[in-house]
Amino acid sequence: MASKVMFVVASASVLVALVNAVYVPAAPVYHAAPHAAPVYAKHVVAEPVYPDAHPQYTFEYAVKDDHTYDVKSQHETRDGDVVKGVYSLVEPDGSKRTVEYTADDHNGFNAVVHKEAAAHPVAYAPAPKVYAAPVIKYAPAPHY
Numbered sequence: 001m002a003s004k005v006m007f008v009v010a011s012a013s014v015l016v017a018l019v020n021a022v023y024v025p026a027a028p029v030y031h032a033a034p035h036a037a038p039v040y041a042k043h044v045v046a047e048p049v050y051p052d053a054h055p056q057y058t059f060e061y062a063v064k065d066d067h068t069y070d071v072k073s074q075h076e077t078r079d080g081d082v083v084k085g086v087y088s089l090v091e092p093d094g095s096k097r098t099v100e101y102t103a104d105d106h107n108g109f110n111a112v113v114h115k116e117a118a119a120h121p122v123a124y125a126p127a128p129k130v131y132a133a134p135v136i137k138y139a140p141a142p143h144y
Contacts (some may be wrong), residue, residue, distance in 0.1 A: 054079075054080050055078060055080065056078060056079050056080070057077070057078050058075075058076070058077045058078075059075075059076055060073070060074060060075035060076070061073065061074055062074075069090070070090075071089065071090040072087070072088065072089035072090070073087065073088055073089075074086070074087035074088075075087075081104055081105050082102070082103070082104045083101075083102065083103040083104070084101070084102045085100075085101055085102075086098065086099065086100045086101070087099055093118075094118045095115055095116060095117050095118060096115070096116040097113065097114070097115050098113070098114045098115075098116070099111050099112070099113050099114075100112045100114070
């Protein structure tokens with residue numbers, strides 16, 4: 001029986017040696033984490049809705065300031081895509097400049113400039129008189 005035990009122990013030790021010599025644990029296998037492409041929300045901008053498909057307006061203004069001699073005016077009308085107007089102003093030299101303009105999709109912006117010489121003569125105030133400064137005499141400070 002000793003020989004049977006010896007055979008079993010020898011067989012077991014051979015088996016262990018054989019397993020250690022042949023069996024090599026495999027390296028762990030790593031897989032990349034599942035990755036999906038980022039999903040971005042689409043930014044949608046709503047187109048503005050313009051209820052007035054055929055714009056129309058008329059405006060005008062005028063300024064006549066006797067203190068600063070500022071004289072100007074403007075008048076403009078719009079009917080759809082056609083704008084017509086005129087503005088005028090008095091230049092510093094007293095001449096009057098008038099601009100007539102039109103603008104539309106077909107011709108673009110067109111302006112005609114007219115200039116009238118000395119339409120409003122500029123009134124200049126005379127220069128103020130200059131006086132000499134008063135002479136001040138200094139006295140010594142009193143001693144107490």
